[in-house]
Structure formats: C-alpha cells, structure tokens
Amino acid sequence: MTCTVCLRDLYADELTHQACRPCTDRVGLDLAALAGPNGLYARLADSLTPGGSSSGPAVSGSRTAPLPVRLGPLSLAARGGVVTVxxxxxxxxxxxxxxxxxxxxxGLQQQCDQVVGRLRVLLPWAAEAHGAFDEFARELRDLRRQCETATGGERQPRRVPVACPCGQTLRITLDTAGVRCPACSTQYGHAEALGLPLAERRAAA
Structure with a gap:
C-alpha cells in the first residue's frame, strides 16, 4: 500500500492509514502556520493595503489612484477564503x-484559530480514515502558499524539468508529493521523483 499524498510505500505500522507519518506531520505544520497572532492568516491583515507587504516594490507616478485594498490578501482573509475552506x-x-x-x-481570526485547533485534534483520525485526506493535504498546502505569497513570504516554488526513463520530461518542485508520467504511466513518490535525472543533463549525454 502507498501513501495517498506522497505515493511512497507505507511502513508496516502505517498500513491502516491513508497517509504516511511524514505527510501527516507536514499537514500539521501547514495548519499551525496559519493560526495564531503571528500566523499567516493574521499577517494577511497587514498586507491588505498597497505597500503593506514586501511582495513587490511601490510604483509612483501612476495616473490612477491605487486600489484601497489588495485583492489577493482580501480574498484570502475575507469570508469565503481561508477560514471558510x-x-x-x-x-x-x-x-x-x-x-x-x-x-x-x-471574528474570523478567532474562528481561524478555533478551526485549526480542531482540525489538528482530528488529524490522526483523518490521516487514517478519511478517504479524501490527500485532497485536504493538497488544498491546505495551496492555501499556505497563497498566504505566504500574499504576505510577502515564499514565492511559488520553481519547477524543475526531470527525465523519466521513458524519455518524457516531468516538471517537479522540491516539495512535490508525487507525479505520474503521462507517457508511460509510471507513478513516482516524493523521493523517487527527486531522484530522477535533470532533463537537460539527460538530453546532453
């Protein structure tokens, strides 16, 4: 059996679970990063106004007045965004x-802290028994990345081209959970995907 998140083989003590222990721990860290007075959700409030984050240089000399708020952080911070998801x-x-x-x-900050706390309590059960745990893990990771980008934190990870033995080029990131080759249908877990040779080097050989 394999982990539904990273697709690596499960250890003997993980065979009753949907996700392996490292992936479960990673989900817990993603949840923890969102909550609290210094968490990513709280930092969205400081990024609502133009120039309120370090995500880009200020531009002067514009003929039109800037928007009063930045729509990216607002959509994440408002109802329907992070907390609602x-x-x-x-x-x-x-x-x-x-x-x-x-x-x-x-308020929404308090609700964020409440829902994160409850999800973390139920996380061991979800990793073992929830049939869509992989979907939850991916959606949570996407939310964290969006918040990091909106608050001037990490940018979207650069995709690196690697070569499947069949000759197909696959594009992965350092935290890719897994990838399937569209040409030969080979499924790679996290470690296996990172172990593939760079496509450029393979082509030049």
Missing part, C-alpha cells in the same frame, strides 16, 4: 464521525 473541511470530518455541527465564535 477550513471550516468546510471540519464540517465534513464532523459529519463522517457523527459529531454535532461545529460552532463558530468570535
């Missing part, structure tokens, strides 16, 4: 477990 997942988990509908209290 996480709450939707928690509702799904509660339904599957037969728990009552979670209740949200306070």
């Amino acid at each position: 996480l709450q939707t997942w928690l509702i799904d988990w509660h339904d599957l477990l037969g728990y009552r509908h979670p209740r949200w209290e306070g």
